[in-house]
Amino acid sequence: xxxxxxxxxxxxxxxxxxxxxxxxxxxxxxxxxxxxxxxxxxxxxxxxxxxxxxxxxxxxxxxxxxxxxxxxxxxxxxxxxxxxxxxxxxxxxxxxxxxxxxxxxxxxxxxxxxxxxxxxxxxxxxxxxxxxxxxxxxxxxxxxxxxxxxxxxxxxxxxxxxxxxxxxxxxxxxxxxxxxxxxxxxxxxxxxxxxxxxxxxxxxxxxxxxxxxxxxxxxxxxxxxxxxxxxxxxxxxxxxxxxxxxxxxxxxxxxxxxxxxxxxxxxxxxxxxxxxxxxxxxxxxxxxxxxxxxxxxxxxxxxxxxxxxxxxxxxxxxxxxxxxxxxxxx
Amino acid sequence: xxxxxxxxxxxxxxxxxxxxxxxxxxxxxxxxxxxxxxxxxxxxxxxxxxxxxxxxxxxxxxxxxxxxxxxxxxxxxxxxxxxxxxxxxxxxxxxxxxxxxxxxxxxxxxxxxxxxxxxxxxxxxxxxxxxxxxxxxxxxxxxxxxxxxxxxxxxxxxxxxxxxxxxx
Numbered sequence: 001x002x003x004x005x006x007x008x009x010x011x012x013x014x015x016x017x018x019x020x021x022x023x024x025x026x027x028x029x030x031x032x033x034x035x036x037x038x039x040x041x042x043x044x045x046x047x048x049x050x051x052x053x054x055x056x057x058x059x060x061x062x063x064x065x066x067x068x069x070x071x072x073x074x075x076x077x078x079x080x081x082x083x084x085x086x087x088x089x090x091x092x093x094x095x096x097x098x099x100x101x102x103x104x105x106x107x108x109x110x111x112x113x114x115x116x117x118x119x120x121x122x123x124x125x126x127x128x129x130x131x132x133x134x135x136x137x138x139x140x141x142x143x144x145x146x147x148x149x150x151x152x153x154x155x156x157x158x159x160x161x162x163x164x165x166x167x168x169x170x171x172x173x174x175x176x177x178x179x180x181x182x183x184x185x186x187x188x189x190x191x192x193x194x195x196x197x198x199x200x201x202x203x204x205x206x207x208x209x210x211x212x213x214x215x216x217x218x219x220x221x222x223x224x225x226x227x228x229x230x231x232x233x234x235x236x237x238x239x240x241x242x243x244x245x246x247x248x249x250x251x252x253x254x255x256x257x258x259x260x261x262x263x264x265x266x267x268x269x270x271x272x273x274x275x276x277x278x279x280x281x282x283x284x285x286x287x288x289x290x291x292x293x294x295x296x297x298x299x300x301x302x303x304x305x306x307x308x309x310x311x312x313x314x315x316x317x318x319x320x321x322x323x324x325x326x327x328x329x330x
Numbered sequence: 331x332x333x334x335x336x337x338x339x340x341x342x343x344x345x346x347x348x349x350x351x352x353x354x355x356x357x358x359x360x361x362x363x364x365x366x367x368x369x370x371x372x373x374x375x376x377x378x379x380x381x382x383x384x385x386x387x388x389x390x391x392x393x394x395x396x397x398x399x400x401x402x403x404x405x406x407x408x409x410x411x412x413x414x415x416x417x418x419x420x421x422x423x424x425x426x427x428x429x430x431x432x433x434x435x436x437x438x439x440x441x442x443x444x445x446x447x448x449x450x451x452x453x454x455x456x457x458x459x460x461x462x463x464x465x466x467x468x469x470x471x472x473x474x475x476x477x478x479x480x481x482x483x484x485x486x487x488x489x490x491x492x493x494x495x496x497x498x
Binding site for chain 2 (some may be wrong): 041045088137
């Protein structure tokens, strides 16, 4: 018996087999290429995620709203998809969407958002602790340290430089707030007079502060009030020159001066005990602080006002604090 | 007699030795057409099986492995809610990837000792988060204050996303 393979049959089957093989090869090659393409796409995405660098600074205002500064320090444009406020004291979590037009931050640029611009946000509750958090479209989470909701306190993702509470061992941890409670002080707002509120008009500035820390503090003449113009590129500062303590007389229903004094490089403030409220007097803000030359004096306009408090506490540690007071126009 | 012996031999060859890939044209009268049809049919069937299998394998691999790299979710927030005697945890999850994500399982561990507190699987019933969408998942789990928890989210494609958090 002789067995033979017909070449024509074999050839036909080979052609069909070859077609199938090519089909399979195309499937596999497409699959491998697709996988490679997706891997590369996600590899680039991961690189972008890692290169994204957003910093957040939240400054609590006098009215317990806040000003939020978002800095894109990375090389990629970033999109903020959500903003969270975590009330640690009350265990409440709130999330918001940033206003249209302020969600996308080009690289190496910053945006500033006021709390009233954020739809649905309310003021913070005084004395509670909060954390602020941003979520970017790439999935990065940016979160500040926790801060107590007091005017002037700052929460930030930056290193300690911007923190209100100094962390260095030779610096005091005491805190001070601008006192805005009319039942504690006759000067519950920045004023041009020392014993009542008169809208500030560019003369000597009076502001009351309250020692909210646990230790007594002394302020020195290095304390300043700073006015940063929002209309032009100018700043002015006034030097701490005096202090006043008032007591409410319930019989006459008026504030009585209890004690006062002046401050110079040789005389410091009277000790300010915890919970004590003191009205501080500052010289006329000037581009050359301390100068009486009229050409340097502050002019009419709108200003961001900061207090730079310097001194020492009852434990011999240096005391320094920057408080954002708010915006003033005159 | 000789013919019968030959036939038997051919039969043996046909079924046990050379199978149907060869035609025994002259001996048994099987036409080339039939053998060709059988051969081509066999090739088509065999390759169809291979093609279907390959296609299926590629489809599955593409879904689980290739598209799996597109999955990215971020657990924006874990809120240990003070409701029902500390029995509610709310997770806020956003899909920041490039593909829809199906959650098949959520595991909650107490970090101290890695104790599984609760797992969710069938309840979720393939919870889908579409691309660039956020969802809140409210989980009925009792939590202990001041405790560190690790929460793992497992997707259908086998990716795992986790977050470590402390209850207030």
